[in-house]
Amino acid sequence: MNKTLPQALTALLLILSVAEATAQVEVSQPWVRATVAQQKATGAFFQLKAKTDARLVEVRSSVAGVAEVHEMAMDGAVMKMRAVPSLALPAGQTVELKPGGYHVMLMDLKAPIKAGDSVPLTLVFEGADKKRETLEIKAEARQLGSPAAPTMAH
Numbered sequence: 373m374n375k376t377l378p379q380a381l382t383a384l385l386l387i388l389s390v391a392e393a394t395a396q397v398e399v400s401q402p403w404v405r406a407t408v409a410q411q412k413a414t415g416a417f418f419q420l421k422a423k424t425d426a427r428l429v430e431v432r433s434s435v436a437g438v439a440e441v442h443e444m445a446m447d448g449a450v451m452k453m454r455a456v457p458s459l460a461l462p463a464g465q466t467v468e469l470k471p472g473g474y475h476v477m478l479m480d481l482k483a484p485i486k487a488g489d490s491v492p493l494t495l496v497f498e499g500a501d502k503k504r505e506t507l508e509i510k511a512e513a514r515q516l517g518s519p520a521a522p523t524m525a526h
């Protein structure tokens with residue numbers, strides 16, 4: 373009897389610490405740029421903060437056939453974007469995905485994304501120990517800028 377309670381407590385603490393360990397990366401302010409008719413690609417943006425060194429290695433969404441992490445880079449005088457295999461998330465540092473910077477490209481959209489829509493995103497993170505963690509989030513679609521604004525070219 374004397375032994376079982378501490379054992380139960382130890383087991384409980386273990387469960388609690390495991391539960392805490394699963395939330396390694398915090399996602400805040402997720403949003404997706406709403407699209408206009410015929411637009412087949414758009415960007416998803418959010419802030420990431422990892423407790424320990426991690427990487428964003430994969431993004432999926434049921435609204436898009438393809439989802440990639442992109443970076444913007446100057447190619448001569450032209451700003452271009454390209455896919456990156458993963459995005460480093462140094463421990464404790466906020467990494468912002470935003471227009472003009474890193475972003476998640478949602479391509480091959482199955483339907484237009486209207487302002488106010490809730491867009492499901494699945495983010496896969498990999499820790500320094502190679503363990504993977506999957507996070508499901510919802511990003512609100514927002515209309516930014518005019519529809520006539522040039523769309524990002526790939």
Ligand SMILES: [Cu+2]
Pocket residue numbers: 442453454475476477524
């Ligand atoms: Cu892009």
